[in-house]
Amino acid sequence: MNILVVGVGYVGTTTALLFAELGWKVTGFDTDIHKIQALKEGNLPFFEPGLDTLLDKHVQLGNLSFTTDSAQAIRGHHVIFICVGTPSQADGSTNLTYVQKVAEMIGDDMESYKLIVMKSTVPIGTHKKVCQWITDAQQVHLPFDVVSNPEFLREGSAVHDCFHPDRIVIGSDSETAAQQVSMLYKSIASPLVMTNPTTAEMIKYASNAFLATKISYMNELARLCDQVDVSISTVAQGMGLDPRIGRSFLRAGIGYGGSCFPKDVLSLLHTAQDYGIDLNLIRSVVEVNNTQCQYFIKRIRSKLGILRGKRIAILGLSFKPGTDDMREAPALAIIKELLGCGSFLKVHDPVAKLPDGLKTHAIKQYDTIEETLLSVHAVILCTEWSDYVKGDWKAWSHLLKLPYLFDGRNVLDRSQLESWGLNYTGIGNG
Numbered sequence: 001m002n003i004l005v006v007g008v009g010y011v012g013t014t015t016a017l018l019f020a021e022l023g024w025k026v027t028g029f030d031t032d033i034h035k036i037q038a039l040k041e042g043n044l045p046f047f048e049p050g051l052d053t054l055l056d057k058h059v060q061l062g063n064l065s066f067t068t069d070s071a072q073a074i075r076g077h078h079v080i081f082i083c084v085g086t087p088s089q090a091d092g093s094t095n096l097t098y099v100q101k102v103a104e105m106i107g108d109d110m111e112s113y114k115l116i117v118m119k120s121t122v123p124i125g126t127h128k129k130v131c132q133w134i135t136d137a138q139q140v141h142l143p144f145d146v147v148s149n150p151e152f153l154r155e156g157s158a159v160h161d162c163f164h165p166d167r168i169v170i171g172s173d174s175e176t177a178a179q180q181v182s183m184l185y186k187s188i189a190s191p192l193v194m195t196n197p198t199t200a201e202m203i204k205y206a207s208n209a210f211l212a213t214k215i216s217y218m219n220e221l222a223r224l225c226d227q228v229d230v231s232i233s234t235v236a237q238g239m240g241l242d243p244r245i246g247r248s249f250l251r252a253g254i255g256y257g258g259s260c261f262p263k264d265v266l267s268l269l270h271t272a273q274d275y276g277i278d279l280n281l282i283r284s285v286v287e288v289n290n291t292q293c294q295y296f297i298k299r300i301r302s303k304l305g306i307l308r309g310k311r312i313a314i315l316g317l318s319f320k321p322g323t324d325d326m327r328e329a330p331a332l333a334i335i336k337e338l339l340g341c342g343s344f345l346k347v348h349d350p351v352a353k354l355p356d357g358l359k360t361h362a363i364k365q366y367d368t369i370e371e372t373l374l375s376v377h378a379v380i381l382c383t384e385w386s387d388y389v390k391g392d393w394k395a396w397s398h399l400l401k402l403p404y405l406f407d408g409r410n411v412l413d414r415s416q417l418e419s420w421g422l423n424y425t426g427i428g429n430g
């Protein structure tokens with residue numbers, strides 16, 4: 001069986017390389033000709049550790065090719081993975097335009113049975129719409145199946161997550177189609193959850209919303225910890241040792257960002273609203289996250305006083321370490337707020353670049369951490385890249401004009417920093 005992957009972004013490229021590595025012949029199709037050209041030449045158009053080596057290997061071996069010819073791509077492949085974007089719309093609902101276009105393209109170009117696998121995160125019930133869009137676009141009736149197979153990879157560890165998933169969820173109304181999809185993953189030793197498409201779609205949203213809830217829960221408690229002089233990190237440690245709670249996703253900070261949690265939580269809320277259900281808890285999760293950066297700025301202001309005219313270093317732009325993705329990055333909210341207050345910003349990130357829309361005379365990105373820290377009145381850590389966590393803060397402390405350090409991720413060693421004369425402020429540590 002050969003595989004076509006439609007949409008070669010973070011998920012599509014990783015998926016294509018997973019199946020190439022598992023021994024299948026894979027083709028990647030995308031409407032973005034620049035992306036396809038780069039991938040054909042073995043160049044990854046985004047930063048994801050380890051993916052570039054795999055890309056180089058499989059392009060060289062001829063296991064993975066790329067095309068912009070949709071008709072040929074659809075006709076030449078039995079299995080089609082849909083991995084296009086499903087961004088948020090202004091009202092929080094999901095924009096399914098890209099998915100619809102792909103469904104119509106498949107319906108229009110197919111000449112034999114197709115096994116269509118939905119990897120994009122799509123609202124509960126979307127598989128029915130996809131079936132309808134394909135049917136409506138068909139010239140003659142041809143059979144097909146649409147199977148839901150949501151993706152759970154994290155940016156920054158996409159390769160590991162794809163090769164060692166905690167579970168593989170396959171949602172299908174057809175036993176045969178489900179078996180065919182599970183066969184593609186046969187060399188991966190992970191638990192399989194076989195269910196219907198609607199449940200598979202729900203599992204994806206339920207998982208992301210639960211993880212977001214853990215984060216907002218800790219962020220809300222962090223605000224109380226600041227008042228009662230308790231460290232939220234120690235609280236998290238004490239809680240996490242209980243296996244019913246677990247250690248992960250208890251890190252308080254400036255909130256969750258990225259291309260998934262913010263949009264998926266909103267989408268779940270929107271779907272519930274369509275059914276007349278008010279998801280109170282999830283609404284509060286969004287509310288806490290939306291106000292967490294403001295809470296942090298308030299703490300910064302309480303130490304620095306007036307922000308106008310202050311030179312402030314921002315360490316980290318991406319929404320998390322290990323990626324250049326800046327979609328919904330909390331650093332952006334902090335930068336906008338500080339620029340609005342009249343501060344001058346010096347920013348640094350090991351891989352992410354300041355978006356053009358943010359470039360003004362009041363903000364400049366530097367190549368080295370030392371240049372960024374030179375003569376600033378304060379430093380704000382927004383992303384916990386190891387370059388910052390393991391950095392030489394003793395030496396760096398001498399570069400600063402004033403010693404204020406705001407740790408938006410609670411990752412630096414407070415007592416050590418204070419011993420070097422730095423004035424440390426985190427979130428939820430008194």
Ligand SMILES: NC(=O)c1ccc[n+]([C@@H]2O[C@H](COP(=O)([O-])OP(=O)(O)OC[C@H]3O[C@@H](n4cnc5c(N)ncnc54)[C@H](O)[C@@H]3O)[C@@H](O)[C@H]2O)c1
Pocket residue numbers: 006007008009010011012029030031032035083084085086098101102119120121122151152153154155259260
């Ligand atoms: N990024 C993640 O960590 C992650 C993890 C799990 C699930 N997801 C979900 O996977 C989906 C894709 O996310 P992503 O981050 O890879 O997005 P992305 O923006 O990186 O990539 C999407 C790609 O689809 C292409 N595309 C758009 N319309 C197309 C069309 N009609 N035909 C062919 N290609 C088309 C775009 O050009 C782009 O290259 C989303 O639904 C997302 O929610 C993302």
Ligand SMILES: O=c1ccn([C@@H]2O[C@H](COP(=O)(O)OP(=O)(O)O[C@H]3O[C@H](CO)[C@@H](O)[C@H](O)[C@H]3O)[C@@H](O)[C@H]2O)c(=O)[nH]1
Pocket residue numbers: 121151152153154155156208211215248249250251252253254255256257258259260261264319320
């Ligand atoms: O304890 C924590 C853990 C995470 N975060 C933040 O939460 C966001 C998301 O982090 P993470 O989940 O590691 O990154 P993503 O790549 O967005 O992955 C999430 O979103 C993907 C897209 O749906 C899913 O596939 C993954 O399973 C899910 O973890 C980031 O801003 C993190 O800084 C915290 O603030 N505290």
